[in-house]
Amino acid sequence: MEKQFEGFRANLEESSRLRERIRVVAAEMESVTRIMHSNLLLVHQSLPISEVLEKAAGQIEKLKGLYGRLAEILHECPGQYYRYHGDWRSETQTAVSLVAFLHWLETGNLLAHEGAEKKLGLGDSEFGLDIEDYLIGICFMSNELPRYVVNQVTAGDYDSPRKVLKFLTDLHAAFRMLNLRNDFLRKKFDGMKYDLRRVEEVFYDVKIRGLSPVDAAQEQTQQT
Numbered sequence: 001m002e003k004q005f006e007g008f009r010a011n012l013e014e015s016s017r018l019r020e021r022i023r024v025v026a027a028e029m030e031s032v033t034r035i036m037h038s039n040l041l042l043v044h045q046s047l048p049i050s051e052v053l054e055k056a057a058g059q060i061e062k063l064k065g066l067y068g069r070l071a072e073i074l075h076e077c078p079g080q081y082y083r084y085h086g087d088w089r090s091e092t093q094t095a096v097s098l099v100a101f102l103h104w105l106e107t108g109n110l111l112a113h114e115g116a117e118k119k120l121g122l123g124d125s126e127f128g129l130d131i132e133d134y135l136i137g138i139c140f141m142s143n144e145l146p147r148y149v150v151n152q153v154t155a156g157d158y159d160s161p162r163k164v165l166k167f168l169t170d171l172h173a174a175f176r177m178l179n180l181r182n183d184f185l186r187k188k189f190d191g192m193k194y195d196l197r198r199v200e201e202v203f204y205d206v207k208i209r210g211l212s213p214v215d216a217a218q219e220q221t222q223q224t
Contacts (some may be wrong), residue, residue, distance in 0.1 A: 018077060022087045025069050029091040032062045036098050040105075040144075044151045049105055056102050063095055064121035071127045081127060089133060095120060096129070096137025101144050108163060110138070110171060132185055135175075139188035142168060146198035153202060158211040161203035168196045 036059035043052045070088060074081060099119045103111035113134045117123040145164050152160035172192055180186040206212050 015083075018073065019084060019087060021073050022070065022084055025066055025073070026088040026091050029063065029066045029088060029095065032059050032066065033091060033094045033098060035059055036063075037094075040098060040101060043105065044147055053102060053106060056098070060099060060102075060119060064119075067121050067127075071124055074127055078126065085130065089130070092120075092129070092133045093137045093140060096134055097140035097144075100138055100141040104141070104167070108167065110167075135178075136185055136188055138171070139185070139192055142171065142192050142195045146195050146202070149199050149202050153206060158206050159213045161199060161206050162212065165196075165199050165203045168192070168199055172196050 036056050039055040039059070040052060042055065043049065074084070077083075096116050099116060100111040103109070103115065103119075111119070113129065113131065114123075116134055116137070117129045120129065122129045145168060149161050149164050175189050175192065178189075180189055
C-alpha cells in the first residue's frame with residue numbers, strides 16, 4: 001500500500017509542476033490577447049482599418065510563440081492533452097475570437113478552423129485547436145459585430161449593416177446545422193441570435209431612412 005501511494009505522490013507532484021509551467025504560459029497568453037483586444041477596439045473609433053489591423057496583427061506572432069512553448073511542455077507528457085486543456089482553454093477561445101475578427105475585417109469572410117490553427121501555429125497531431133474552442137471563439141467574435149455596425153453607420157458607412165447582416169445570417173444558419181447540447185457552447189450560440197437581431201434593427205433603420213447605398217442606386221436606376 002505504501003509503495004502504491006508513494007507512486008501516486010510522485011505522479012501528482014510531477015503533474016503539479018507541469019501544470020504550473022502551463023499556467024505561466026497561459027497567463028502570458030492572456031496578457032497578449034488583452035493587448036490585441038485593445039488594439040482591435042480601435043476599429044470602433046473609426047480609425048483606418050489598415051492601421052488597426054497592423055497594430056493587432058503584431059500580437060499574433062507572440063501568440064504563436066506561446067503556443068509553441070505549450071506544445072513543448074505537452075510533448076513531455078504524450079496523450080495528456082485533455083488532462084491539462086482546461087488551463088489554457090479560455091485564452092484559446094479569446095485568441096480565436098480575435099484572429100477571426102481580424103480576418104473578417106480583412107476579408108469579410110469567416111476564418112475557417114484550419115485557418116485559425118495556422119494563424120496560431122497549431123495543427124500538430126498532439127496539439128491542435130479543439131473544435132469546441134474554435135466554435136466558442138467564433139461566437140465571441142459575433143459579439144463585436146453589432147457595435148461595429150453602429151459605429152460604422154455613425155461614421156457614414158451605410159452599406160455596412162447589409163454586409164454584416166448577410167454574414168451573421170449565414171453564420172447563424174451554419175451553427176443551426178450542429179446538434180448542440182445544453183452547455184456553454186449552446187448558450188453562446190443562443191447569444192448570437194441577439195447579435196443578429198441588433199444588426200437587423202440597424203439595417204432596417206438605415207433602410208427606412210433611405211440611407212442604404214443599394215436602395216439609393218436602385219431608385220436612381222428606376223428614375224433613369
